[in-house]
Amino acid sequence: MLPALADLIGSARVVSLPMATRFRGVDTREALLFEGPEGWAEFSPFVEYEDAEAATWLAAAIDFAFRTQPAPLRDRIPVNATVPAIEAARVPEVLARFAGCRTAKVKVAEPGQTLADDIARVRAVREAMGAEGRIRIDANGLWNVDEAEHAVHALNEFDLEYVEQPCASVEELADLRRRVKYMGIPVAADESVRKSSDPLAVARAKAADLLVIKAQPLGGVTHALQIVTAAGLPVVVSSALDTAVGLSQGAALAAALPSLEYDCGLGTSSLFLDDVAELRPVDGSISADRVTPDAAALERLAASDERRDWWLERLTRCHQVLGLGGDAA
Numbered sequence: 001m002l003p004a005l006a007d008l009i010g011s012a013r014v015v016s017l018p019m020a021t022r023f024r025g026v027d028t029r030e031a032l033l034f035e036g037p038e039g040w041a042e043f044s045p046f047v048e049y050e051d052a053e054a055a056t057w058l059a060a061a062i063d064f065a066f067r068t069q070p071a072p073l074r075d076r077i078p079v080n081a082t083v084p085a086i087e088a089a090r091v092p093e094v095l096a097r098f099a100g101c102r103t104a105k106v107k108v109a110e111p112g113q114t115l116a117d118d119i120a121r122v123r124a125v126r127e128a129m130g131a132e133g134r135i136r137i138d139a140n141g142l143w144n145v146d147e148a149e150h151a152v153h154a155l156n157e158f159d160l161e162y163v164e165q166p167c168a169s170v171e172e173l174a175d176l177r178r179r180v181k182y183m184g185i186p187v188a189a190d191e192s193v194r195k196s197s198d199p200l201a202v203a204r205a206k207a208a209d210l211l212v213i214k215a216q217p218l219g220g221v222t223h224a225l226q227i228v229t230a231a232g233l234p235v236v237v238s239s240a241l242d243t244a245v246g247l248s249q250g251a252a253l254a255a256a257l258p259s260l261e262y263d264c265g266l267g268t269s270s271l272f273l274d275d276v277a278e279l280r281p282v283d284g285s286i287s288a289d290r291v292t293p294d295a296a297a298l299e300r301l302a303a304s305d306e307r308r309d310w311w312l313e314r315l316t317r318c319h320q321v322l323g324l325g326g327d328a329a
Contacts, residue, residue, distance in 0.1 A: 003036070003066055005319045011035040012315065013293075014308040015301040017243060018273045021094060023084045023107075024241060030303060031243050032311045033276065036065025039290050042246035043315060044216065053195075054314065055321035056219045062322075063220030064249045070221060072255035076285040077237075078102075079267035080136070083125055085110035085117075091124035097270040100284035102133060103161065103263040108151070109139035115151055126158045134263070136161040141168035141191050145175050152180050161262075162186040164212060170196075174207035188212050188236065193227070203231040210234040210262070213253070216246060221253045228257065238265030243272075244279035248291035255288035274301060 017029045024046075031044035041064040045054035081098035083091060085107045095104065104125050108118040118137075125135055135158055143151060148166035163185060167173055170192050177187045186209035189202040194217035202208050211228070213235050218224040228235050237254040239247055250266045267281040276293035279286055303311070 002319070002322055003062060005316060007036070008034045008062075008315060008319065009312060012312065013298050014303040014311045015243065015276055015298065016303040016307065017275060017301055019271055020097065020273050021084050021086060021090075021271060023082075023271055026241075029241050029243070029272070030307060030311065031246065032315060033243070033245055033293060033298075034061070034065060036062070038065055038067065038069070040245050040293055041065035041249065042216070042243055043311075043318075044240070044242060044246060046240075051314070051317045051321055053217075055318040057216045058315065058318040059322060060216045060218070060220040060223075060249070063222065064215075064252070067222075069252050070225060070256040072252065072288050073258070074255050074260065075288050077251050077254045077260075077266055077288055078263045078285045079281050080105050080134075080263045080265055081281075082265065082268055082271060083107060083121065084271070085113060086121065087117075088120040088124040091121060092128050095125070095128050097280075098267055098284075099281050101263070101267060101281055102129075102284055103136065104129060104133065105136045105138055105164070105265060107140075108137045108155075109142040109166075111142070115154060118151065119154055122155055122158050131159075134161045135159065136164060136188075138164040138190070139166045141165045143167055145172050145179070148172075148176050149179050152176075152183065152185055156183055156185065160185050162188045162210065164188040165190040165192065170202050170205050170207045173202065174205050177207060177209070186210060190214075190238070194218055199227050200230055203233055208233065210236060212236045212238050212265070214238050214240050215249045215253045216240050216242065221249065221256060224253050225256060234259070234261050236262045236264055239268050241268055241271070243293075244269055244275045244277035244291045245293055247279050247286070248289070251286060251288045252290070276301060
């Protein structure tokens with residue numbers, strides 16, 4: 001049952017988190033937080049998303065705040081470091097923010113950069129982490145198949161754990177997977193799961209070796225677990241650049257998985273200069289416990305009145321979408 005809009009607005013707080021490094025084209029990350037009977041939840045679809053897509057993120061937040069979550073099977077979640085598309089010289093500075101992480105996800109294929117920039121960045125990560133560190137790369141679907149194949153060959157010397165969303169479409173992923181299979185580099189799907197009307201299409205097409213799943217875009221922990229079960233593939237739980245509140249929802253998802261073979265992308269609080277609660281990696285992992293935002297942090301990080309109004313209007317529209325049966329979850 002959908003809670004009344006007034007029940008969401010009554011506790012709603014809009015925050016703006018400053019980032020240590022520009023990431024995904026933003027220097028600050030905005031989010032709307034609200035509290036329900038089960039605790040605090042986060043509604044933070046990226047600002048460019050249309051209401052129909054954003055409503056699924058609201059469904060996830062409502063689920064986390066108002067409904068009992070699946071029982072956890074573990075109390076700590078191993079996480080990876082995340083390296084934005086920075087110059088190679090800054091890699092050690094970024095990795096230092098992820099205490100004890102043995103795995104790094106490196107952003108590649110940044111518009112305006114070249115493959116040479118990617119190679120230099122990944123090389124710097126390998127040098128910083130040593131031979132035993134794990135490196136995965138994420139292209140966010142920005143290569144075509146030929147570009148992706150060339151890049152995988154060029155980066156193969158750095159012993160990649162996997163390549164995440166190298167191409168945009170399921171068909172391209174399947175083609176690339178066939179081309180690079182002999183190299184032993186798995187292909188992971190992210191956008192092909194969370195932004196698809198059919199999140200299982202990539203598994204049916206055998207277009208990926210593993211899935212990257214995120215609680216908010218998939219409508220919440222329970223629905224994400226259903227997708228994992230139906231897909232039958234290993235998964236990595238990741239975040240959508242969430243605040244500590246949203247990360248704790250991802251941690252709840254990771255904690256409930258029957259098997260957790262990979263380090264998760266839930267250490268991204270380390271990309272912020274400040275957060276609503278403390279959930280940075282310690283010894284390469286984060287707690288699976290639910291997070292309650294710090295009252296002083298909510299005040300300190302409060303967004304402007306103009307941005308607060310923008311988010312409340314968006315919340316209202318997305319609540320209406322769910323009330324009309326538009327919940328994609």
